[in-house]
Amino acid sequence: MTALAKGFDRLAPIYDSLAQLVIGQGIRTSQLFFLHHLAQKQNLLILGGGTGWILPTIFKINPTLQIDYVELSPKMLAKARLNAGGNRNVRFIEGTERNIGNSKYDCVITNFYLDLFNNEQLYPVVNQVKESLQPKASWLATDFSSERKWHKVILWIMYRFFSLATGLTTSSLPKWEEGLKRAGGKLVETRKSKAGFIKSVVFDF
Numbered sequence: 001m002t003a004l005a006k007g008f009d010r011l012a013p014i015y016d017s018l019a020q021l022v023i024g025q026g027i028r029t030s031q032l033f034f035l036h037h038l039a040q041k042q043n044l045l046i047l048g049g050g051t052g053w054i055l056p057t058i059f060k061i062n063p064t065l066q067i068d069y070v071e072l073s074p075k076m077l078a079k080a081r082l083n084a085g086g087n088r089n090v091r092f093i094e095g096t097e098r099n100i101g102n103s104k105y106d107c108v109i110t111n112f113y114l115d116l117f118n119n120e121q122l123y124p125v126v127n128q129v130k131e132s133l134q135p136k137a138s139w140l141a142t143d144f145s146s147e148r149k150w151h152k153v154i155l156w157i158m159y160r161f162f163s164l165a166t167g168l169t170t171s172s173l174p175k176w177e178e179g180l181k182r183a184g185g186k187l188v189e190t191r192k193s194k195a196g197f198i199k200s201v202v203f204d205f
């Protein structure tokens with residue numbers, strides 16, 4: 001197991017409560033804005049989904065959606081299994097973007113996942129995910145945005161915290177939205193929350 005996986009394992013029991021305590025309910029509501037885009041889809045890839053708290057909502061929006069849930073931390077994955085409540089449409093994969101396999105998806109969700117990479121790592125990661133998408137797939141992403149001075153201060157504190165708590169080696173927010181555009185994504189919808197600190201987007205690929 002990698003050091004980062006062990007780090008997120010340590011956080012798994014408290015991750016959701018901590019995130020809501022620090023950021024507030026917006027950490028969750030921002031991830032729900034664009035889920036209606038999944039209603040007509042068939043194969044969803046979720047990367048770095050954490051505890052999988054979002055899964056029951058996705059099941060309601062599209063009960064037949066086949067989901068591959070790729071998550072680095074075994075303890076996060078165990079929680080996601082519980083949150084899935086035995087739903088047979090989800091395949092849980094312990095690993096990273098390198099373990100996606102040969103499936104072709106028509107939608108992907110990356111929430112607070114692209115922020116784990118630096119600008120150099122981001123482009124290959126986005127391209128790797130893009131390789132597993134069908135034409136006209138939708139990419140739903142929610143992540144932090146650094147537009148104001150206080151955003152930068154909070155991000156600085158958060159990256160220090162994640163470095164200590166999980167061993168995360170990156171130390172600042174990459175230009176994740178630019179990375180999606182550079183890979184050929186076309187922005188379809190965008191919405192800001194928490195005074196612009198969180199941005200949710202839908203890109204078509």
Ligand SMILES: C[S@@+](CC[C@H](N)C(=O)[O-])C[C@H]1O[C@@H](n2cnc3c(N)ncnc32)[C@H](O)[C@@H]1O
Binds near residue numbers: 008047048049070113
């Ligand atoms: C910041 S948390 C976000 C969790 C979830 N998306 C949410 O917003 O509640 C990032 C998650 O990604 C996982 N992770 C880190 N690097 C990963 C990678 N390369 N591939 C898949 N999962 C990864 C971590 O274990 C953690 O559960």
